[in-house]
Amino acid sequence: MIASRRQSLKHGPGRLVVDGRDQTVTRKAQFAFRPSRRQERELHTLLRVCREVYNAALQERRDAYRLAGETIRWQHQFNQIKHLKGVRDDALAYGIQPLRGAIMRCDEAMQAFFDRIKHGETPGFPRFKGAQRFNTACWDEPTSWKLRDDRRTLYIQGVGDIRLPKSAARQVGRMLGKGGRPVTLTVTRRRSGPRHLSRWVWRATVAFNDVAVEPTTPSEGEGSLVGADRGIKVTLATSSGEMLTMPRYVAAQREHLAELERAQARCVKFSREWKRLGRQIARGRRKAANQVDNWAREQAATLVGGFGILAVEDLELRNMTRSARGTVEEPGSKVAQKQGLNRELQDAALGKLTIRICVKAESAGRRVWMVNPSNTSRACSQCSHTDRANRPDQATFSCTACGYEANADLNAAANIADRGRTAETDWKVAGAPSLPRRKSRRRPRTDTELTQAA
Numbered sequence: 480m481i482a483s484r485r486q487s488l489k490h491g492p493g494r495l496v497v498d499g500r501d502q503t504v505t506r507k508a509q510f511a512f513r514p515s516r517r518q519e520r521e522l523h524t525l526l527r528v529c530r531e532v533y534n535a536a537l538q539e540r541r542d543a544y545r546l547a548g549e550t551i552r553w554q555h556q557f558n559q560i561k562h563l564k565g566v567r568d569d570a571l572a573y574g575i576q577p578l579r580g581a582i583m584r585c586d587e588a589m590q591a592f593f594d595r596i597k598h599g600e601t602p603g604f605p606r607f608k609g610a611q612r613f614n615t616a617c618w619d620e621p622t623s624w625k626l627r628d629d630r631r632t633l634y635i636q637g638v639g640d641i642r643l644p645k646s647a648a649r650q651v652g653r654m655l656g657k658g659g660r661p662v663t664l665t666v667t668r669r670r671s672g673p674r675h676l677s678r679w680v681w682r683a684t685v686a687f688n689d690v691a692v693e694p695t696t697p698s699e700g701e702g703s704l705v706g707a708d709r710g711i712k713v714t715l716a717t718s719s720g721e722m723l724t725m726p727r728y729v730a731a732q733r734e735h736l737a738e739l740e741r742a743q744a745r746c747v748k749f750s751r752e753w754k755r756l757g758r759q760i761a762r763g764r765r766k767a768a769n770q771v772d773n774w775a776r777e778q779a780a781t782l783v784g785g786f787g788i789l790a791v792e793d794l795e796l797r798n799m800t801r802s803a804r805g806t807v808e809e810p811g812s813k814v815a816q817k818q819g820l821n822r823e824l825q826d827a828a829l830g831k832l833t834i835r836i837c838v839k840a841e842s843a844g845r846r847v848w849m850v851n852p853s854n855t856s857r858a859c860s861q862c863s864h865t866d867r868a869n870r871p872d873q874a875t876f877s878c879t880a881c882g883y884e885a886n887a888d889l890n891a892a893a894n895i896a897d898r899g900r901t902a903e904t905d906w907k908v909a910g911a912p913s914l915p916r917r918k919s920r921r922r923p924r925t926d927t928e929l930t931q932a933a
């Protein structure tokens with residue numbers, strides 16, 4: 480498991496987030512698929528029904544909150560689904576799972592709203608979703624859908640058997656081959672191509688529990704530890720002396736995007752040209768995000784392949800968690816544009832790198848420490864003298880006490896490795912405790928509910 484801030488274990492200057500003791504992990508298969516014409520019609524109808532449920536659930540919560548100051552719980556709304564029987568059998572044709580999924584999404588939106596209030600941010604009440612803005616259906620339990628035994632057919636209730644493309648079947652087969660048990664399904668649609676030729680692109684994500692891990696031996700030995708420092712110029716510097724910089728193509732994409740955004744700003748809002756540019760920008764962003772993700776995967780694989788213990792800075796990266804502001808792939812409206820694309824992609828890369836390191840470490844049996852990042856760039860890695868003057872410019876580190884000179888990023892990486900080592904020692908002194916395993920949040924369904932809804 481990858482521990483959240485709350486679940487992690489504090490030892491010395493670090494938090495243990497991956498303890499490398501999992502036998503099985505949760506993994507996702509993500510793939511595009513092409514439904515038949517009839518299946519596509521059904522999928523569109525399914526999304527319309529889910530949207531209706533989402534909006535109805537939101538309406539009820541809005542009224543309850545505005546008129547009575549009350550909060551309605553999802554359990555209550557789940558129970559209402561059964562009343563659709565005989566009234567809206569068309570909605571129930573897809574089973575109750577996707578309808579519950581819509582209610583849970585509404586619940587998440589409300590939770591995010593209350594969180595924003597709690598943190599003193601602009602609350603912004605969750606909005607009703609128009610047809611253009613509701614493109615995802617989710618099944619939080621393995622009912623109303625399944626992967627057929629041939630491992631290349633996805634069955635969805637009310638839609639039918641969807642033949643998966645080869646690459647998807649391979650992904651699914653790999654998960655099943657490692658003992659994976661399919662638990663949740665998400666289906667998303669997106670329009671693609673120029674307007675008069677556009678078609679729908681369908682994607683599915685299947686999450687598997689109980690996927691067996693494949694422990695490997697790090698090339699530098701079991702006890703080897705590496706510290707990694709994020710930077711602005713050098714994206715990642717490691718205590719083993721490597722400096723990794725995100726490749727230029729991302730920068731090129733960035734400049735191209737910035738240009739498109741300036742062009743769009745000059746257009747009449749909602750004009751044909753404005754929309755065209757909008758689509759182009761969305762495409763470019765997706766591309767840049769994919770490139771960043773691929774890069775992060777590669778670097779993480781290298782680091783995890785080499786070392787037994789990994790130490791990274793404990794940073795509050797907005798992109799590490801899904802937030803109301805959106806992610807790079809699906810930005811919240813306009814917020815992203817205001818914050819400079821440059822920093823955004825940089826942050827995304829660092830966030831993704833951290834996540835990828837954790838994910839890879841989890842299945843390779845490594846430990847990951849998130850260490851306190853304060854003063855890592857100002858302290859001397861040789862004598863630990865800490866002074867702002869130690870860093871005369873962005874690239875150089877020059878200790879005013881002992882005279883040690885080094886590249887500033889490498890010095891910081893060495894400090895991070897030191898903190899990781901201290902944390903590791905403290906942890907071992909404490910008896911090397913395991914991370915607490917979290918319980919599933921999914922609610923088991925009773926038989927009576929099944930029969931009532933069927």
Ligand SMILES: [Zn+2]
Nearest residue numbers: 859862878881
């Ligand atoms: Zn020094």
